[in-house]
Amino acid sequence: MNAYCLATYRSFDEKADFHKKATSIAVGLTVGSWTELPEAQKAQMEKHLGKVISVEVHEPAQGEPISNRYADITIAYPDVNFSQDIPALLVTVFGKLSMDGKIKLIDLSFSSDFLSAFSGPKFGMQGVRELLGVHDRPLLMSIFKSVVGYELPALHEQFYLQAAGGVDLIKDDEILFENPLTPLEKRIEICLEAAAQATKETGQKLLYAVNLTGPTSKLAAQAKKAIGVGANALLFNVLAYGFDTLHELSSDPEITIPIMAHPAMAGATYPSPHYGISASVLLGKLMRLAGADLVLFPSPYGSVVMPREENMAIKHALLTDDLRKDYIYNAPADVQLELASSFPVPSAGIHPGLVPLILRDFGKDVIVNAGGGIHGHPLGTIAGGQAFRQAIDATIQGITLQDYARTHPELQSAIDTWGTPE
Ligand code: 1AE
Numbered sequence: 001m002n003a004y005c006l007a008t009y010r011s012f013d014e015k016a017d018f019h020k021k022a023t024s025i026a027v028g029l030t031v032g033s034w035t036e037l038p039e040a041q042k043a044q045m046e047k048h049l050g051k052v053i054s055v056e057v058h059e060p061a062q063g064e065p066i067s068n069r070y071a072d073i074t075i076a077y078p079d080v081n082f083s084q085d086i087p088a089l090l091v092t093v094f095g096k097l098s099m100d101g102k103i104k105l106i107d108l109s110f111s112s113d114f115l116s117a118f119s120g121p122k123f124g125m126q127g128v129r130e131l132l133g134v135h136d137r138p139l140l141m142s143i144f145k146s147v148v149g150y151e152l153p154a155l156h157e158q159f160y161l162q163a164a165g166g167v168d169l170i171k172d173d174e175i176l177f178e179n180p181l182t183p184l185e186k187r188i189e190i191c192l193e194a195a196a197q198a199t200k201e202t203g204q205k206l207l208y209a210v211n212l213t214g215p216t217s218k219l220a221a222q223a224k225k226a227i228g229v230g231a232n233a234l235l236f237n238v239l240a241y242g243f244d245t246l247h248e249l250s251s252d253p254e255i256t257i258p259i260m261a262h263p264a265m266a267g268a269t270y271p272s273p274h275y276g277i278s279a280s281v282l283l284g285k286l287m288r289l290a291g292a293d294l295v296l297f298p299s300p301y302g303s304v305v306m307p308r309e310e311n312m313a314i315k316h317a318l319l320t321d322d323l324r325k326d327y328i329y330n331a332p333a334d335v336q337l338e339l340a341s342s343f344p345v346p347s348a349g350i351h352p353g354l355v356p357l358i359l360r361d362f363g364k365d366v367i368v369n370a371g372g373g374i375h376g377h378p379l380g381t382i383a384g385g386q387a388f389r390q391a392i393d394a395t396i397q398g399i400t401l402q403d404y405a406r407t408h409p410e411l412q413s414a415i416d417t418w419g420t421p422e
Pocket of ligand 1: 143173174263296297298303304347348349350369370371372373
């Protein structure tokens, strides 16, 4: 039996015959032409031919502009046409097509054969929780800020102040690259020293995600060098390097620490309703498939806003156990497929007042992540971390932030500074 991967597109056109368009995609992105082929060749090419699975036309309601006319088109692509890697799949289903009018790739699902080439996150959400020994609450992450141009002692101090506030993870800023002032190995050394100092005081374990940068051909060696000096997590700008690079790193048996995916450049791809790739595919399914243990993405609440519905779709793609429903097309009943979940990290402009909203939408399986919301606390960086931990404790106990803040001055000061949503 032929195996297929499915792609669903939203195609906008004021007058197109969407059924014709679907057929032209299915044929054009596979065998090229069909009707002109002699019968013998048709039989030979049949297994390479794309199939139209569905076409759902949305005609604008009265009063709605005609520019809102669209169809959701689902095409099945035979696995036999492409190799088992994400670049081959993406070029097949959305290579040339991505430049052909108002069309957006809104979903992907995979054959069980294709999926079997991916082992997914090595640690995933549970693995990260195990490393930290924290299972019963959302985690808290802090982001290094103002680190470009600084020397190692300044980094040491900033790391210590973040850690002492009670955060579980600290990540490099994604714009901190290999540089002479704070080179990777030295950076890891001094940050882990500061982490040990803070752990003595807080009793908490901590992961530091160091930014893995440099030419693609040297990344794996760089990651191993980092591990050699004790690194316990990596930050990676996935979209600048490509999903296959993440897959190579995550499936390397010598890279034995979690990989955190940063969404830098995602805004060039997902926000338009008419073009690009949906956030749930880009920052959800493909990140998980390629092996990201943690995935950052803009939240619906902070400074870089993503609609809530799209955020929930990313969350679902990262966490769902129901691979048969959401990831696999036509899975044979006897095939067992597993993919560890990736930890969701809604980010950007997060402050303690937003914690109840984050926990309402994500429950406890989320990492609350902040840079400015920690370092910008009026009582300092330590108080910034403490205010977040207090906001998390209050929300878990069902206490309003305002009530909890009466006996927690760090939280009170955060609320006075940034407020709470209406
Ligand atoms: C969506 C990415 C968020 C990020 O990397 C970052 O640096 C956020 O910083 P703040 O919390 O907005 O200051």
